[in-house]
Amino acid sequence: MLKEFSYKQFGNLNFTKQSFEEGGFDSVEEHIKILFLPKNAIIQVDFQEIEMKTDSLLFINPKVVIKPCETKAGQLLHFNRDFYCIEIHDKEVACDGILYNNVFEIPFIALDENQSEDIQKIIREIQFEMKNEDANTEEMLRILLKLIILKSTRIWKHQHRLAEDSQQADVQFLRKFSKLVEQHFRMLHTVADYADLLSVTPKNLSKKIGMVSKNTPNDIIKERIVLESKRLLAHTQMTVKEIAYSLNYEDDAYFIRFFTKNTGLSPISFRKQF
Incomplete structure (x- = not known):
């Protein structure tokens, strides 16, 4: 309907x-x-x-x-x-x-x-x-x-134990970090980048993210880059070099090592599955 x-x-x-x-x-x-x-x-x-x-x-x-x-x-x-x-x-x-x-x-x-x-x-x-x-x-x-x-x-x-009124600032902070990663993961790859955008130290950012996630901010950023890489490999005809460049990796060999380390497969091997 x-x-x-x-x-x-x-x-x-x-x-x-x-x-x-x-x-x-x-x-x-x-x-x-x-x-x-x-x-x-x-x-x-x-x-x-x-x-x-x-x-x-x-x-x-x-x-x-x-x-x-x-x-x-x-x-x-x-x-x-x-x-x-x-x-x-x-x-x-x-x-x-x-x-x-x-x-x-x-x-x-x-x-x-x-x-x-x-x-x-x-x-x-x-x-x-x-x-x-x-x-x-x-x-x-x-x-x-x-x-x-x-x-x-x-x-x-x-x-997630964030229902109290006193915790609303934490909820908004987490929401803002999440939104920033979604907006900037293609260009910004380090925890320090996002700490700067949020006007906090990298240590404080890690502490706040630890309230709702077992993963560190660095893990979250990397996982978002890997997910986008998988989507582009599976659902587009872009070359590995083009995908690397679109994710701000000028050295496609470095991107291949990054992808392989985080997935256990090379980009080409992953693409062959689809």
Whole structure:
């Protein structure tokens, strides 16, 4: 199901292996997505295969490559930035909030039984509203979408022990670091670069990041560069030298050593898998 309001688009699809293989998701590749997955479903996210231990939500940017590996049905909500992500939205629940710009982890929200039922109820309300044709449909869909994002942001904060009012400055700091890495990883490769942008010392940056991630800031920066390298190798025809240059490595031999050290495969060997 797809609703269009001028340039604004919002839709809902069943997320199954069969639909994927039939090309059912090709038309929404550039959309922002929220994916509800039932327990025991298996999905591949950016080359990493994950089995759901509980019912879960996944928040997906257009750049992220997803693939269902099991036929357990999920629900995919998808929308473009014209529908949601306008500047007046609260920063934390907009599309540049912590759920959509999270370099610390794949942004899964694990749901307990009550939370899952709550989210599924909202999805059913969305599906009911998709069948309506009146002046309030667009705004109702936007309200229901925002409700899912708000509830999920609250769950994420509780799960990461960042729900107290006194910790909001820490949440905003983490969000800012995440956003800066996403914006600058192609050109800036060191912890000192990001510490300067955040006006803190590299040591203080590492301490703050340690609150939500087992990885160091250096690990996070490297992993983001490696992920982009994999995407370009798997989904473009760019040469290894062109990819290295696009990621600010003038010496492609150094880039090859960097990629091989962090993946266990040379760029050419990785590309052959796809």
